[in-house]
Amino acid sequence: MTISWSNITKLLNYSNMFQQGLIVTVLLALCTVFFGFFLAFGLALMLLSDVRPLRHLEKIKTDDMERKKRLDFIARFNPVKFIASAYVQFVRCTPMLVQIFLVYYIVFGYVTLPKFTFLGFIQFERFFPAAVALALNSGGYMSAVIRGGIEGVDGGQTEAARSLGMSKGQTMFHIILPQAVKNILPAVANEFVTIIKESSVCYTIGVQDIMFNVKSVQSATFIIAEPLLMATFLYFCLCYPTSKIIEHVERRMRQSDNR
Amino acid sequence: MTTDNKALIQVRNLKKHYNYGKLKALDGVNIDINKGDVMVVIGPSGSGKSTFLRSLNLLEEPTDGSIIFDGQEIVDSKINLDAFRQRMGMVFQHFNLFPHKTILENLTLAPQIVKKAGKEETEKRALELLDRVGLKDRANAYPVQLSGGQKQRVAIVRALCMNPEVMLFDEPTSALDPEMVGEVLEVMKELAKAGMTMICVTHEMGFAREVGNRVVFMADGNIIEEGTPEDIFDHPKSARLKDFLGKVLEA
8 A cells, every 4th residue: 555645645635534523522521521520420429429328327326347348338328429530431442433322223223213313414313423422432541530630639628618607518629629620621631542542443333423424435436545644634633632731731830829 | 622602613423434445544433624624634634634534525425423514414415515615615735726717717707607606706806816816917818828726826816706605625725836825724723714714734843833723633534633733733632642743843
């Protein structure tokens, strides 16, 4: 397979398709991170929750140490946390491609989506399931980041707030989250970069992203290598500047800590 | 020990065990704290002083025992913990000011969101108290811009803004440079003079002797000796206390 300049110039006739693919990819990544973030935030709160319906078992007084340990073990059970961590484990331990197929063929096999195109060329009935699947996946990963960001805030902050009489919720909202944002935002932006790349598997369910258009151009022109190079170039141009900007902002944020 | 039933805080058989009793941070502490007491808790590190203090406002959940505050049982009870904590201010070794808020916001946040007090009213009170500790001009600064001593004075004022009935001090000068210890102790002295009930874990023996009306010596999760500063410093009875005083006073 040779790469020739004439093939690349031929591709310019299809620049319109690459442009559309680019828009779909960016839009898909934005939707994913946006919805994924809310999911991740919910999951993080679930992971950090202290819902223990059997906590009264801790209070049972017994001299039998083995029994006491067993009771304490049961008392620690937190169904909310259990559900959230089961979900996160599912997302992390199954391939993204499989998750996308599950969502597209099974979940949206039952739910009929309205068929229409928006922005002139994006098919909603394919774009939406892809965004849902990616958000479900990305939310699972981001929840760990958000939980880490919240846990990363010094424990003394919670103690100070609680000792002033603030409730758990007030402490979270007024004290912890504003400080956790600094830990979380850069990671969420990085997730955006990751999703730009990972969303490339969505062409398999017919979302017209960059990769989908590569396939189309390949079959229309019988040129194999150059469209791929074009896609590589586009992905790189999306990700490299974005991650550089994030790095810069991150450094600025860290400096403001030592103001 | 007094057995006065009108004690503001009655601690009975308070225990805090870790790892199923392998580590006993508190092992059956009994004490009454009266209104207006300035009680100084001293003892070697690991003796349970801080755990004891932190149990009083339930930052540490005791394993067993009872704490009766103003006639109400607070351990394992259904009382509103947040409402109870408003009545007990706490000052920490590492200040724990909120770094994302200005000094004034640090002081007014809790009164505004917990007590639902008005902005003007809380700010007026905060500035008044700030003035008293000599930091009124730093009201709009952020905590990072203050020195350790200034931060701790702000932390004391932050607790006072909630109008607590009791103030807990957890080694308030231990994280400070030596030259800043004095300014914080000065504020605490003022507070004691004004009649605040204070419980203070500290290594400042001079402060204990001068300001405390009661000194409690703890070791191995229990109160070993308790009395007036003269009792404790001039006529120590137990060998543990004599040993401890020998070490800290010669240093």
